[in-house]
Amino acid sequence: MNVTNEKMRFWSPEVRELEPYVPGEQPKIQNLLKLNTNENPYPPSPKVKAAVETVLVDQADALRLYPDPDASLLKQAIAKQQHLSVEQVFVGNGSDEVLAHIFKAFFIQDEPILYPDISYSFYPVYSQFFGVQTKQIPLNDHFEIVVEDYQQNNGGIIIANPNAPTSVALSLTNIEKILKNNPDRVVVIDEAYVDFGAESAASLVNQYDNLVVCQTTSKSRSLAGLRVGYALAQAHLIAALEAVKNSFNSYPIDRFAIAAAVASFEDQTYFEEQCLKVIQSREQLIEQLETIGFDVLPSKANFIFVTHPAHVAIELAKALREQGIIVRHFNKPRINQYLRITVGTDEQNQRLVNTLKLFIN
């Protein structure tokens, strides 16, 4: 809504300047093919449903009593799956909340934090929200991170790996270089999409006292509807996140979400199978799109980033939308000729390709 200047007097002055994040739309259209918010095309493990059912049926006090403020059972399940200790796990209401706490906990420093010029568009929003100074480091012409550029005075570093919206991954070797070059600053690796083929930095947690890895159950675990994200780091960094969390909201994760996420982490086989299916579908989709002339960046995510030399990206997005297919276009420098497309099931991807063929010859 438009708020008049007269009514604006009630707002905190700094809030008048906020430019909030705009999530991908969630339209309510029949027969819609939604390839715009990188959701998983497959449901979560059947054990998830069973776990929620159990809370509902067997735990009489599940609703009237507060959940465990520490979500200990969830931390244990994550620690076990990640081969870390419980003190190395932080959990929050989706990885967006975890990232917000990370910005507050580590990035309010005298020097600017560094992140790529093309990356998750929530990073500048958090920075403004918490008064964090930023310096954006350009990706190279292949949309790759140049490790040497992160060797300069900074208040911290955050890198999405694979990067969003480009889908391009950074190797563990390169991540280690950045960690070593910045021994006095926290380096955050935001791994929302890591399970679709990139190397996780979680294996480095015990070696580097300046590393924070952020992951989510929303993508590879098909739990976007539930809001559970987490961070992995040495205990002295987790302690900072707990201090921030306990100054903001004592009970961020509800009882159903805790039970459901625990069940997901306990079904590793299902998880790996689904990730593999998405990876295989992605490779097939890339091949089909390249056949009709698209350039596709090398993807390690559950989405691809594509451009067509003979077609204007936003026009393609509009044409797809008219056929009930939604993809994401970012009206930003360097990438406004690209579309970000979520990998669906093989059938969904086929519908996308067939529809694109109507416009592309």
Place this chain on the structure above:
Amino acid sequence: MNVTNEKMRFWSPEVRELEPYVPGEQPKIQNLLKLNTNENPYPPSPKVKAAVETVLVDQADALRLYPDPDASLLKQAIAKQQHLSVEQVFVGNGSDEVLAHIFKAFFIQDEPILYPDISYSFYPVYSQFFGVQTKQIPLNDHFEIVVEDYQQNNGGIIIANPNAPTSVALSLTNIEKILKNNPDRVVVIDEAYVDFGAESAASLVNQYDNLVVCQTTSKSRSLAGLRVGYALAQAHLIAALEAVKNSFNSYPIDRFAIAAAVASFEDQTYFEEQCLKVIQSREQLIEQLETIGFDVLPSKANFIFVTHPAHVAIELAKALREQGIIVRHFNKPRINQYLRITVGTDEQNQRLVNTLKLFIN
């Protein structure tokens, strides 16, 4: 954990100073009578369980897809129950998150905000978190708010009504005086416990452009396990909260919580019946405690605030704990001789009274 000075270099300097909120403990003890966190002794409406069941069984995509970032169905249900428009409703992940957003949205001003010296202990925590200046206004000797004291330069006002942990309510007439005396500042009435007998300021939302009312489903609706809170205010104030929320976390409320809370708001009859039961139990409990010598403040909440002239409060709390009954003691000036006791079922209250009689003669 203890973080060494060397490791502290990673923390944002301001986070090193945070003094987080400490929630009431959630111990896992058999046959425990938990009267320390003001949970409702009764389950929520049966329609709540049915609604979660429906999400689980009928909505195949409930888990893998993001929830509605605006939680529109929930806003509609609240608006209908409160006789307000959807634009006058803000929802969040428990009223603690809503309060945090309120502090950010309105209270970062050049003057200090005002709140009672004895009140919800999260207010100073939020203030420190967001860099809000504060001035605590002493309650009078009857633990009542003196309206005239809130007529001074300020950056906003927040009052819990009924107040916590005192249980004492402020009349709507007095709230209106405060609203009228502060036409250029936001006055927040935090009504976590209002449904147990106090007058809600929600009826004043259309009259006062500086009023924000905050409520929760955790207490009177027995949904503490689910994390849903909300604010009611004119649209220009809700817009500030939306700007803050969308700069922090796009999807704070998961699909189960949305469905469950909607079902609760649609069962007004059950809600009113349960509130009445708690009120009747409270009055009976007060009478019994007064009979054995306790002074009990006049309560409009689902808890009471009591002191005994012949017994040390913390000793009574310890003695109760040894018998498996947990109540809350605040080691703070003016109230360290008091105990805050949640109203349970009649049977639970009887157990409390019988146990107290063991120590009190």
